[in-house]
Amino acid sequence: MKESVLLNLLWVMFATILVMGMQIGFALLEAGSARMKNAAHVAGKQMISFAIATLSFWAIGFGVAFGKGNALLGTEGWFMHGDSMSTAGVPIASTFLFQLSFAGVSLAIVWGGFAERAKLSLYFLFGAFYMIAIYPVVGHWVFGGGWLAAWGMQDFAGSTVVHLQGAVAACVASVLLGPRKGKFNRDGTVNVLPGHNQVYTVIGGFILWIGWIGFNAGSTLSVKDGFFAYVTFTTMLASSAGAVVAVGLSLLHGRKADIPTMVNGVIASLVAITAACAFVEPWAAVIIGGVASAIAYWTAIVVERRGLDDPIFACSVHGIAGVVGTLLTGVFAAPRLVEKVGVGQMGLIYGGGIHQMVVQLAGIGATILYAGGVSWFVLSVLKRWMGLRVQEREEVSGLDLSEHGAYGYPEHIAFMKEEKRKRA
Template sequence: MSLKDVAYGLDSLWVILAAILVIGMQAGFALLEAGSTRMKNSGHVAGKQLLSFAIVSIFFWAFGFAIIFGDGNAMFGTTGWFLDAGKHTFDSISWANVPLSLKYLFQMAFAAVSLAIAWGGFAERGKLSVYLVFGILFTVIIYPVIGHWVWGGGWLGEMGMQDFAGSTVVHLQGAIAALIGTLLLGPRIGKFNKNKTPNLIPGHNQVYSVIGGIILWIGWFGFNAGSTMSTADGFFGFVALTTNLAAAAGAIAAIITAKILVGKADIGAMINGALAALVAITASCAFVEAWAAIIIGAVAGAVTFWTSVYFEKKGLDDPVYAFSVHGIAGIIGTISTGFFASNRLVASAGVGKAGLFYGGGLHQLGVQVLGVVVSMIYVAVISFIILFILKKTIGLRVTPEEEVSGLDISEHGAYGYPEHLDPHYKSVD
């Protein structure tokens, strides 16, 4: 066996392990979101993760992967449908020395994470049928277009936009879709008083939320370090280091911020602080030094808690704070490379230029800001069009009676916790 064969085997093994870690994040989202919502909706909230993963698995295989990585133009790919790889079809991802099937599996897991984020804004009042229709369209005409712009040889990538593992491509896209869904759905029944002040609607299981957060943290090593798609020089270890340092800083900064602002060391704030930091470092994990990762993570964790409180006071009912955790942090993370990208790491990665603090001037910062702005506009406009049409046709929201009874029983015919919620439940013990 040649050295080339060994490298091919090791890279392939690493990519499938990383893909499994990212796919495992679906379990993290299920626990986090189910724990952060009410008991009467817990089965529904967890179950939609499985449904969305199934949707993405099929439609990303058929269309999404080709639109991102297929040969085409500066706006989208036009070849490679159903993973059909002709000559030069997937040149944009030819740098990864692994089978095409693994490239698909790894990238599909990313698309599934983005859609999982979008569903956060629909929690506890969105129709199951909307998940199916919007999930398909998000996978085909929203997510892969921005992905092509940045990763697939599109115009933002040509300008040198730095988004190593998807602060914008994955997280900001999902967050903007969640925001549009939240706005069109309106707040949950009982969330706001007549004077517009918010009421606390606590989740039913904080332990689930903590465990979900830990699973996501672990999965992020596949998300970020796996995006190297190579074991050759061990660089994935450095990416894992910056990822972990940022997450730790975000958790600490968020719980301190919560204590200062609301007087309590809020557990939910700590979870979301770690996740916000992970979102932020996702773009820059390969471009910034370890000390900068700590700063990026801490800023994201602190700012995310403040924005979640602020948006709620302004009337936004985002049940799992998807827009703050994945949107605001995604913006912070993407723009941060424009400040902190080091000459050493940029030269190694071969993407873009050094940041402002390393003598790179305003060029990279400008590219990062442009990428954020155009991505937000595209996702917001297309998501609004799709969801507005759905609202006027099949409707986005369950009836008030169904919402009060809970989506477990109204959409699925069974409670996630029948022994606690079903008055007709009889134990067989």
């Protein structure tokens, strides 16, 4: 193996480890954002769902996304057999693992819409279907040489493919599952159901932030000329701007520096810069991160007031921010960087007209229609067949106990029961 190929292989595998490590971040973030009675369930399903995702993507999903086929989907490469192509000259196994880590992140986003009321079996069934027939199809359109790639859509690491797609499925699930018990009053006013551990939320957010370096910079698939460092640079600028904007809005609107808002500001800006990180100048990265953070903040409030219970704010933080980042790439894509990456055209402010924005908008619309429509159909069928939601008494007692037979914090629960018995 040539030295250059070996270095590329090592870089891709290192990036894969970083992106797979984001599963730990999601587990901590979601567990910390959930109530204590559901914490172990929220963290544990992350592990088993990733295992199911791996097997499903290996069997069919990878072939649909990256196998040879047509403009809509790959038609070969099941179980990684056939002529599916690796990238950057690295072995097919490393290509599979890298792309699996991306698909796993998208699936983790989906679960935000299921949190604290969905049956455990639903994660297995919908997770497998998502990895076989939803994520890989849109992945093929953009990453696998499909019709959006041919049009020149600029989505370097997946603001649309990974994040928007996962958020759309999460929003569909939130609608079909209905709100958690006690979330809304009869008059429609909102009750806060705070997560049980903000420290977990912050640590989870920081792990995601670090893992995002593998997500964005790893998408260069090469160490040649060190371009991955530039991608990391724009990613860090955008996410830092998002953090500052989120804290500022929290102070102005709520008069407190809300911790979950801070974390969500970082994540929303990371989601937005994921499409643009290789295409924009540093100053544009700051704008993209700040704008995405601000819009995600306000849309999260609006969505909740409209009666949608989205416990992890997937719809705004991953969905709306994904739309913002994808569209603004068409505005700020710099000529020198477009030429370097070799995808699409320069952005609106550089005299490129609205062409690239139209392409970006087409990708957003097609993704929403496909991921949303198929998710709605599949979840509606599952709802009629087996039901999506645990029984009310199981939701009240907590999914740790009803689905797994033990609380994540058994000593604390035992203490609370003893205190209740003494007061009685």
